[in-house]
Amino acid sequence: MPTYKAPVDDVLFLLNDVFHIERYGNVPGFAEASPETVAAILAEGAKFCEEVLLPLNRVGDREGCVRHDDGSVTTPKGFKEAYRAMSEGGWIGLSADPEFGGQGLPFTLAAIMNEFLTAANMAFAMYPGLSQGAYHALRVHGSDAQKKMYLPKIASGEWSGTMNLTEPQCGTDLGLIRTKATAQPDGSYKINGSKIFISSGEHDLTSNIVHLALARIEGAPEGTKGISMFVVPKFLPKDDGSLGSRNAVSCGSIEEKMGIHGNSTCVMNYDGATGWLVGEANRGLHAMFTMMNEARLGVGIQGLALSEVAYQNAAQYAKDRLQGRALSGAKFPAKAADPIIVHPDVRRVLLTIRAFNEAARALVIWTALQGDLANRSEDDKVRQAADDQMGLMTPVVKGVLTDCGFANTVLAQQVFGGHGYIAEHGMEQFVRDARIAMLYEGANGIQALDLVGRKLGKDGGRAAMAFFNDAASFVKAHADDEAMKPYVAPLDAALGHLQKASIWFMKNAMFKPDNAGAGSYDYMHLFGLVALGYMWAQIAKAALAKKSKGNGAGTRMDAKLLTGLFFMERMLPETGAHLARIQAGADGVMKMPAESF
Secondary structure, eight states: OOOOOOOHHHHHHIIIIISOGGGGTTSTTTTTOOHHHHHHHHHHHHHHIIIIIHHHHHHHHHHOOEEOTTSOEEOOTTHHHHHHHHHHTTOTTTTSOGGGTOOOOOHHHHHHHHHHHHHHOHHHHHHHHHHHHHHHHHHHHSOHHHHHHHHHHHHHTSEEEEEEOOBTTBSSOGGGOOOEEEEOTTSOEEEEEEEEEEETOSOSSSSEEEEEEEEEETTOOSGGGGOEEEEEESEEEOTTSOEEEEOSEEEEEEOOOSSOTTSOEEEEEEEEEEEEEESSTTOHHHHHHHHHHHHHHHHHHHHHHHHHHHHHHHHHHHHHOBOSOOTTSOSOTTSSSOBGGGSHHHHHHHHHHHHHHHHHHHHHHHHHHHHHHHHHOSOHHHHHHHHHHHHHHHHHHHHHHHHHHHHHHHHHHHHTGGGGGSGGGSHHHHHHHHHGGGTSSSOHHHHHHHIIIIITTGGGGHHHHHHHHHHHHHHHHHTTOTTTHHHHHHHHHHHHHHHHHHHHHHHHTSSOHHHHHHHHHHHHHHHHHHHHHHHHHHHHHHHHHHHHTOTTOHHHHHHHHHHHHHIIIIITTHHHHHHHHHHTOSHHHHOSOGGGO
């Protein structure tokens, strides 16, 4: 059975030594997040994930969810009790507003907890994860009455939430939505249509499920300009918040999936269900993107989380498994063979995963901090700059972290050899579960197009230029530091590749859009490598400073510096290959006639 230990010490190092969270004390919610409080919260959260959720991960994979004849769904054994414990512990409302019963702590802490939860049990973590997204969308776009009715119950975990976008004929192109909304005399709407791939669409964990659904009001414009968002609860709430009659929205079936079997991914049927408009009519896509951007960061975290738990198990196996002798001579002559950790290729695999994990965790925390500043800072300039960076990094975090996360679960499985293919070690489940993260909330090719087609040139390229300038300023500030040169010199070269690619798009994509399309995926990964390299340079700076102070941190900091050096020497140079493919243009991709495929 797989094991997992939440990386609390690594997170605290990032918060305290790399990003200096104390600097944010003037931002609402951060004053309450003292180092002692944060450490205590993360330790308790880690304990819950390791002791309660991890043992249920394989149970959920084996049992899956069961739909009954009446349309109800039963989750795997132990899920309901675990969800109750999570709700009672206040974890679902960790960053929710105090006025709605939440703890008001930074969103950054919720993002960190999402990594722990997902690594322990991804399928389970999706239930509260969707609720957090629904909470945020209603908080931003809901009416005062809707906020009063739904937010306290979602924040407490008494009710849960979902997002209902996809239909059989449309995924990314939401302008093709057919679900209809018919206005009623009392101000409500009747919703008719069908949605597919709805995570957590029906279950027995909460007394009510609050669906946020996209639909087209009769007579609305065609395409995305005519889409509205509605709140459609499973049970219609009475004025006092108690549950009334069953609404006409139901689970038609549970999707048969490759992984995340413990999550009920449903086909949802709306048969004249009662719903209420959220925000403005025909502005539903704008409202849903509030939820989707947060969800995309959450999906990026899933890639990191599965990579982390897969790494932990692979590293332990490599230290235990005896096979062959080291190329340089036996390292454990008293044993029948050396553990496979002595072999260079096994170390290459483990270091590749670990170097990604530590930088990806830093990037997640840095991006979440931008989200906190964008939503909470009282300084207009700070809010704008943070919102710029959050928007720019969302497709990078989602696309790169899930691509690499899945690849790393496969690498970790490889360490086990044939045992990695056998269910009892749990590695094959990590591979299956991680695969979905590359697909939902916008497939990664779409994330790449979003980055190149929308985010790169948005506001005259303001966000991208700010990132380039920040990274370049860091390189310049540490260029003469001998200890930092192995980290900033490769970063400088990679940043040059990213800037060249950006300029190439400016010169070659306007008159030939296929150039942007053909190079977008490489650009996303080029951007991701530079962002991860920037994180590693900052980690190295903090590790060197911490090491110089002693306090017994030397060995741990040495490990970080060596891991960062591996990234700089063996992983970051891939930016050159990405640049070459981008500059090759679209001809090699687009010239072949469709019938020749």
